[in-house]
Amino acid sequence: MLKHFLVVIIAISAGSFLYGIYNYNVEIESNACQMTYMFAPPQFSRIDFEENDKFRNYGLYYYNEGRISIEVHKTQFTGAPVIFVPGNGGSYKQVRSLASVALRKARDSATGIHLDYFTIDYNEELSALYGDYLERQTLYLKTCIKIVLKLYKSTEQAAKVIIVGHSMGAVVAQAVLRDSEFSKFINTIVSLSSPINKPILVLDEKIHAFYKSINKNISVGRSSLKLNKNSNFCCATCSRFLMSNHTNNEDKNLKNVLIITIGGGNRDVLVPPGFTISKYSDIHAMTMSIPKVWLSCDHLSAVWCLQLVQVINRYMFDISASDKQNFVYFTKDRIRREQAALTHFVKLNIIQSKEINIEQEGRHNSIWREDTLRVFSKAFKEGSKSNFIQLIPLRRHKKHTKLCIDVTQLEPDDFLFGCTVKSRFNNDSFCQDKVSLSHNFQILPSIKNKMRSVAILDINNLKKTYVNWTHVGFFVRASRKPKMYNVDMFNPAERNMVFKLPRWSTFQKTILVNESSQGTLYYKLLVQGIEETFPTIELRIVPLSCIGDLNSIIIKMCIPWAPGFNKYQIIRDPSAEVFYVNVPVSSPIGYNSSMNPISLEIFLDPLCRYQISYKFSIVGTMSRIAQQFWHWLPSHLTAVILVILKNQISKFHDESSTKGIRPYHGYFQYASLYLITGCRVLSKFLTHNDDNESGGDFSIYPAVIIHGTAIVLSILLVFSVWTAIILNAYGLSKLINWFLLRSVLLPIADTFPILFAAFLISLAIRTCGTVALIITCALYLLLISNAYSDYLENWLLKTAVSLHAKVRSFYDKQNGISTTPTTGISSDTTSLMSLIRCDGMNNFSFHLSLFNLLIIMTGLNSMTFVAWVKDHRIVSLGTDPSLLPTVIVISSLGLLWRLKSPKKIFSFRIGYRIASLLIYMGAGACIIYCQDALYKLNYLIAGTFVLITGMELLGQCYKKFSL
Template sequence: GVRDVMFLYEENRCSMTYMYEYPEYLKIKLPKKTARRYPAYELYLYGEGNYAEENKNLLLTGIPVLFLPGNAGSYKQVRSLGSIALRKAEDVDFKYHFNFFSVNFNEELVALYGGSLQRQTKFVHECIKVILKLYRDQEFAPSSVAIVGHSMGGLVARALLTLKNFKPELINLLITQATPHVAPVMPLDRYLTDFYTAVNNHWILKAQDLRNLTTLSVAGGFRDYQVRSGLAFLPRLSQHDSALSVVSSAVPRAWASTDHLSIVWCKELILATIRAFFDLIDENTRQITEDPKKRMSVLNHHFVRHPAKMFEENPEAFTDLTAAFMWITVKGSKWTYSVYNDSDGKYFAFPLASHRKSYSHVYCENSMLDTSSWIYGCMNTNSSMCLEAADLSWRAELLPTTKVVMLKLLDYPSLSHIVIQVPPAVGNKYTLGCEFFREDSRTVQLPVTHLFSFGLSSSKILLNSTGLFYNVQLQHFNQIYQAFKIYIDSHCQPLKERKPSVYRLHIPWSYEDSITVAKVPSLAEISAKLHIAQPHDDSSLPELNIYSSPDCQYEVILKTSLLQVLGQIVRFHAGAFPVYIVSNILLTYGGQLSTLRSTGQCPDFSLELVRTAKPYKVEPLISIVVFLQGFNWFREIWESLSLPEVDAAVLSSQDAWFPLVSLILFLFGTGIAYWSGVIFSTSLRIFSSLWLTLIRPTELQKDKLITPRRLCGMISLALVSWTTCGAFAVLIIYFQYLFKDSSYSKETSQNSSTHTVKDQSSVDSIPEVTESPSKSKTLAEAVNSLKMHITILNLFTWIVLLNLPSLIYWLKNLRYNVRLDPDPCRSTAIILTCILEILMNSSTSEVKSSKLLKIAAKVPLPLSVAMLAFGRMHLYRVPHFVTFSLLLHVLCCFV
């Protein structure tokens, strides 16, 4: 599954954007108060060559656009947008142009640490005010700024509307690139999840305030394994229709999936964005139009359905067909025409009266990919020609190798003829085709194979007709965990040249289509999987549209792809892996305590993991709670207890959950926990051997758990947590524990070896001194203690990893502030440092006789259940459960 997500995606079909002049970034001077409050952040203006020189005095006359980089993103990523916008402005002689600004967020890891998101949002607000002041004395001064946000930058832009003193009219257009709008990819701290909750709740509850803001979210598709496309879809709001979410693979003239970084420089996508920007300009104000309907029309034109024509806000309904072309009447139901060096223009007229009774649709295609009109409809005329006609080219749709139009005859009762215009073509070669058909004759239904067929069975269908278009409806394909391979085998009659076939997987409930172009005859392979599950109120079926070559036969074969099913599980639930791994380790830890209590011996981690970590111990209870939450009475009791919602119930409401996924994730967690335990133990032995070569080993000794020196160590680490960064203190105590265990491991192995040698020598000779039984007992206690320490250290390793992002953020910003504020793990770190300072010096002999051991051994099981119930979408809760379990262990050393 990991391999499918990370490596088995489509090839990169994006072209690189290039700068034709050296890019320059002019730093904008900010007010002293703003610069003092946000010392790590900066604002830049992008420029190239002469344009950059002209802008050094900041007498700007263009349209302001602000670029916000994302997680660890650079302000220099604006150069692709800025450079192509500059080239486009040169094409129109600078009648209109855009000024691209970019914010430097110091490449902060805001996707993993949410403490700075609010600060970034407030800084962007200050930047918008500074930008608008630069235009204050201009003739066409803007009153708003357009924003392009990559990754988390898009979320920061949306968060502007949550600020108390922010005026919504300061933004009129927001375009986000690969932004996780729905939820964080890795919810590692509560500041991140609280920020998401505040932003999404505001956009739902204050939808009326957003009616003048047009928002476009572009997702990267399956190549983007960092942010899955389902997270990039904006919340659906019934109050307004000014938000649009698309996947890059469905964007006309791009048709390419992008990874998380290439989405900012993918030439095809950047061109679509810049074309949209220029079409959004109001000629009167020379700024982006204030009309929300026009803004949505432009975005739909460039990002949803492109008719292969230049955008027009109000295209003329009728066109005069006055060219001196020859009129030819076509009476057949199917027609193809090839044009090559044709010096005479022609009109081909298709009378509809004779076809309305026999056929329901007409389909036409044209391989000339220019932007001129080419298909018209004549109104009620008895003649074979007409002088005025409705331009039907706006009903067309652009595909990679052709433009097509599909008309339902019942929708056009007033039309008497369809007219195809073929202009003179000198040096050009292209083909046209039209056919009339009944919808049911070209629509076939193909049931998808069951999830558990594992690719051993298949669904097949043979398309014997020689038509130009087929529609294969995929039945029962509506869940995110379904994944299929579709093979399309084309067989054609021999011809020298054939146009390639176009296969489109169309998902009707979201803009996530994917298009494949294949030569014929050939065997084409298409991956079919979903970014978003089918909504409950939607009954439409996914479709495989086949834009075929004439005189070809197609066989469609569909099989379940187990590899891609596992890939979907990884794609949607990889963020929950740490929870399942720690849950397995915690169950093993509880099993070791239980065995220690009953037998006095601590078993090996790997053996106890196999014995104790069973999914039936945790999963049934969670499933029962999720089921009961469907009843109002249980939900009321649950809420009265102030318990958080079970994460599985939230995922189920988002259609991202099914019963077996938790079992698969648990087993995956068991495997990772097992091998991590093996690797950890082996690494500890190797490290201890290297470490102890430099340090002379000492005899095993037993000290007091709390000494003045250790007490000073606890206070020191608590002060480090409070004054600097909690994760830093956790890392210090982790390495201290690691070195302690390394020393303990070496001492134990050396004493064990010595004991073994003595036992062997006693067989050959009579010992002068009888070996003390207490020494053997001490050695056994040492081995038991070491096994327990290894498990605790394994648990602690995952706590360190989950807190690592805030440590990296703190180190990166150390020159600006010594204290991390806010710190998501400060309080937890203070408690953990005290606990581990005691535990690293403890032994199993102190625990075995404890009155609390029975409780301490039983608590890890309910904690594991609670961890899986409330930690899947809130990873920052995991250390709390582990800390509580370790706290009981510490108490066992004293009570």
């Protein structure tokens, strides 16, 4: 019963993962970014300097536009310097959108403020996948900072540069801060879609060391964001969440550097949102919450999306100033830079309206109107010829203590206020104790340039603060522009709803609002129980009836423990679109999510009635698991193969076991699932989370799904290799193998395996380890194929003889001829199979397990091969991360081939048991230590080869001395 249950779990896990891959883009909306166009041909002028000889593949360029290129060293630069740093595989030409918008903005400006954009060419290196690039790129960036500043004659202007880094370029920029001699030259770092705090994939130990070095050095001179169990960044007083992030004990240079991190959102499938915030960030924002952007950017569009490019340039122009000689520089005032960053990236939705003198404006050419209705609206389709003042009484509706005012096309001259209405005569009204409330307006994402602003007021708080107030008023300045406002006074107990994350087994939807009333503007939903990054709730808002055309619905999501991760989404077609509720980062350990739930604010169209429902989203959850945990597959696949190898070795002492001739023997198993529970318990004691504030202890569901997928993947892998062996032995390539490989390489490898292993090791040292691994894989496949071909020929021959004997016996029996039974040949195919000894190269399942481990190791080091192909000088003897594991594996394989392993020694039971136990421990280590640090798999696989080789050597010695 248990066996069938585990098999079902494996099947469901693999199916769920494939379902998640199929729906990988389920949350991704269409690309709404506008293209950025140059108004003149772009020019990239190379800047040559002496240090270029040390970095032959790199380059520094100045961006300009026009048909005539400029000579950099003969040009006097007067703008504020900006350096663009491309990321993984990025081009220096990606700067053109940012720089072109800045040039156009400078030409349209009368202030003389302009920016000089410089860009770095890193030869499109894959710095996210090969760690040796990172330190070289950092050193070159330091050199470029010095060279750029030397181009300026103004000492005040030349003091600071702004670095805009995309992807890994921002990580390199942050690495410069490790050196205090260079951090003093940096004004601000703007990070675009960058894994700034931790890497996406750790295929290389140097990537891990690079990030660790950044955290270690910067943490000494700059404090990081600290969260506690009661942190709530959704409260109104937490908008300046990172401005007080610093202490007096910090390094002055590091403290003055403003770090702004920007994430792309759901469209960026390469760098998930949770990776884009640095623990040292001053300001963090997602593109869908940045004012005037309001959309999600994919990884590449972050550098050319016009809406985002304009906001970044506005910020840099805002913090720029010019001296008496008209040299432009970035201000050193940190408070001013922080305020500007908050204005452009976080808080532009706070409207600073002009304060209006109601007493004076209300006397002349003004219309006063007081509505006692709880819900009403007013439209000025052709504008208003006179000033209009709407009064809303505060004390008429005692249970309805929240007031929502929704205004379309709010202008700076429009004014929200509270006051005491004393008297009314001659059609005039007078307000006393007037106080502006316009700061409560927030701008919502707009469609077709219809700006929508909403203010939500707490009437009880207003009454307590201003005891004499009787009304809230809204002043509309006379204008020809069409305008509309809606008022909704409601009971918060009816609009604030709390619900918990449904169970995985719950498939039916739960209705929160069966039918909203006409004129409803606002609902607030509080979601409890979502503490990890993959559980997803599907929220549906379905219109039941509408008066006129249906307008869009806007949803704002705020995660209390994740500053800067606010999410706005425009629901254009509510009947077809779904809002998925999940979190970008797990809640901190010990965080009370029940007391601080996720906040969902829903801004509705008042002309419609809606039904609001939710349910657990299987498709969203599986999609998130596939997105966030796919990189666990190599470690779990390695663990599965190690468990299979352990089971194969543990049966070497069994003399009756002949199943090893089946290549797939042992792969149809479920015992490796038992590793998951044991490893989860052990990881509590054996691992330490460096970032105690962030959650990293995921529930068991992702591990089971990934491990079940790895089991199925191991079966597909072994059958693929088996197919390749059969094709190689009897396919179209047999002729080539016979004349070239089988006649040359195989005899050498079979006769002189140690010599051939030495040749492969020398090749690895001369080129790179991955080159030798690729050749070793090809040779190993040929060796197995050759042995399998001989086995099949022998098996077919014996089967043919057996069939001939059966036919001859039947014929003689029919003709009454007496025969003596043949000896040496069994008439049963099974007995023929048992005559073949299951050791040496005939133990196909054993060698296929080793071959699969070799394939995994080669794949893990494939980026080293790419780097070597691109530039042989990059991967040298001291910088090749694959060299040491490669040498160990090839040396072990050479000995195994020489010993014609495995040699089954049936009396060596204790040795096989010890080896099996150690391999099983290695499988557990794969899951505990290697899920995120994939480079450690190289050493575990190499250690497995050493262990098996040692077991074979000890077995041979044991057999020799026991005789």
